[in-house]
Amino acid sequence: MVGAQMFTLREFAKTADDLARTLGRVSEIGYCASGVSAIGAMNGDDPEVSAEVARKMLDEDGLSCAAPHRNWEQLLTDTNREIEFHQTLGCSYLAIRSLEGE
Numbered sequence: 001m002v003g004a005q006m007f008t009l010r011e012f013a014k015t016a017d018d019l020a021r022t023l024g025r026v027s028e029i030g031y032c033a034s035g036v037s038a039i040g041a042m043n044g045d046d047p048e049v050s051a052e053v054a055r056k057m058l059d060e061d062g063l064s065c066a067a068p069h070r071n072w073e074q075l076l077t078d079t080n081r082e083i084e085f086h087q088t089l090g091c092s093y094l095a096i097r098s099l100e101g102e
Contacts, residue, residue, distance in 0.1 A: 003033030003066035014040035016048050020057050027061035034058065036089060037069040037097070051088040058089070067093035072100075 004026045006013055013019040019041045026034050036042060036058075041049040049057075058065055068091060075082050075096070086094060 001033050001064070001066070002031055003035060004031045005035045005037070007035070007038040010038045010040065016041050016053070019049055023057050023061045023063060027063055031063065033064045033066040035066045035068055051085050055089050065089040065091040067091065067095045069095045069097040072096050
């Protein structure tokens with residue numbers, strides 16, 4: 001699987017329309033998967049693009065979800081929500097964004 005890392009395209013994914021357009025372009029140039037990390041439209045407590053909407057966008061462009069980078073603390077404290085997020089996206093793998101030093 002060759003996937004695009006959306007962190008490198010984050011400036012083009014700040015809104016729902018931006019994300020849809022960018023995923024379409026990612027698919028057009030030949031990628032078969034995309035990460036969903038650092039996407040402005042998916043950030044925050046009430047994101048413009050939910051996991052459900054992101055999955056629909058990925059499906060429409062024939063993309064699968066590659067391992068998103070997630071916050072370690074969130075994985076520990078809200079594990080069920082994180083599992084649901086990944087299942088909704090059809091993601092079998094995740095990556096830890098970074099670990100804070102002590």
